[in-house]
Amino acid sequence: MTAASPPEVLRAPLVVEFPFTRSLGPVQSAFLTGLRERTVLGVRTGDGKVLVPPVEYDPVTAEEIRDLVEVAPTGTVTTWAWNPSPRRDQPLKTPFAWVLVKLDGADTAILHALDAPGPESVHTGLRVRIRWAGDRTGAITDIACFEPYEGKTGEAAGPHEGRFADMVTGIIAPARLDYTYSPGRAQTRYINALSERKTVGERCPSCHKVYVPPRGACPTCGVATTDQVEVGPAGTVTTYCIVNIKARNLDIEVPYVYGHIALDGADLALHGRIGGIPYDQVRMGLRVEPVWTEGGRYPDHYRPTGEPDADYDAYKELI
């Protein structure tokens, strides 16, 4: 068959979005609920230090720590970095400084953004205060940012019970990452062939198996697959299952059948939906062929060819 030639590189946008849902420990719950109420809480460690933001366990001794104290919404910058080009989800849309701020009454620093006119107005030691977000839900973003502050040093207000009405017990932090996906040489060849309604596998030069779809390497021999081999279009159902759960965003009536199909000439079964036949009549050995829909980039499903069933011995190695 044809030798592999370098194909045009395929690219497609790939967006991964997921909500990070997390429960809170008692200290985190008090801290984040406190932010909602414009109150900043720290936690006292065994040796008397006040940690802000607070944690559940002493970073040195690993002891459980629960003694909360209220600290001031004002503090001092301990280090900073000027960010001229804010990225999509960062706290401010205009250029800002990242800062670590030791709040008055705290012994450690909290990371956040500082809204300042330019880098020349920021220095280590700068006095700042919290600018609260208008809409607060019990999250670190309830602090909109810090802003320069010339008033007097705040005082630690002392012990705090950490109890508020309607405590926040969890956070949902949305995350979105944008990628450009490129499938590599072998899968590009496969996808390009599919656009001509051909299924093209690749042969391992060592064990001679034909992989469909090809992924670029023979997983048994650990070498690159080289020769392209057109397989199918018909094939044999090697095994199947009956799906009774309706998938979200999938417009297929249940029950339907999902099967492993060994296309003629392939040494690996691919999977696809089997239609054009009542679900309870699908069987191992059934001969099927792909059904393409207008504009489809891959077979919509496979349907019976009407040929006699394949003999078990003909496909048993591919199950």
Next chain:
Amino acid sequence: MPPARDVAIVAFAQTDHLRHTDELSEVEMVMPILHQVLSQTGLKTSDIGFTCSGSTDYLAGRAFSFTMALDGVGAWPPISESHVEMDGAWALYEAWVKILTGEADTALVYAYGKSSSGQVRDVLTRQLDPYYLAPLWPDSVSLAALQAQALIDAGDTDEPALAGIAARSRTSASDNPHAQLAGARPQGEYLVRPLRTGDCPPIGDGAAAVILAAGDRARELCERPAWIRGMDHRIDAHSLGVRDLTDSPSTRLAAEHAGVFDRPVDTAELHAPFTSQEVVLRKALKLDDSVSVNPSGGALAANPVMATGLIRIGEAAARIHNGTSDRALAHATSGPCLQQNLVAVLEGEAQ
């Protein structure tokens, strides 16, 4: 305490590191270097006692992407295999421990990263504390810049000194055919002040592989094995506001346990993606000017995330293999601002 068995790095290979490798899937990128380390030693997959890899699905944006890369190993009949969602240096650590226990005599370790698929500065925010840090999306350059400013405030460095580290590293990389940035270049504009483009690593794709072997097996496979005399990894607090960003106690402790301070080293391959981080590491590791630091160019010349640390160990080993080093230190890091650090000491026998 000396390790329970003599274990050495007997082969090392890496890809050319490139800004984009769109024409290659991960397995297509990794497979050639797996073949290279096997052919350097004459071993076949079936001769390897244990295989361990390091990578992260977040770079590719796809779950279990490492299982596809495993196709390049030839994992049938089933092999003894493991994966860490960390830099490959930690995969090497796992393989070393496996050999020390006597469960294997040889190991294949590889790592890869394709940063070109996504925005690596954003991707790395997902490794941060999900309650107090990740919702703010503080990117990797910004966090390193906070550390750099702390060093400047402490009088440990200044911008000209950082520019000097950048220039020295990329000049050294002129001798490294795999480097992405070879040769000194202008420092450029501030990316996040005080770090300029030149203080930051290039973004790119690449992979690396090494083979480990124990005792006489190592001597059969390599003319001058790079013996692992000690290796340890330690971690500092995650929260930046709790740490002294100008120091790295975890690096120093790992180095003590690895035996770095027992005798001087002649070479150090440091995993410092930002110029300012070399300042911290030199201090923690007590390196003076007699030590050749990052003769490969280091992470400033090529930074295939998840493989960069393993490459430091491989580069140090390669210098022992070819006789230019007798005792080398290799360091790998993970997490924001040098949070977690691994240190290994490699030695060659008298020439």
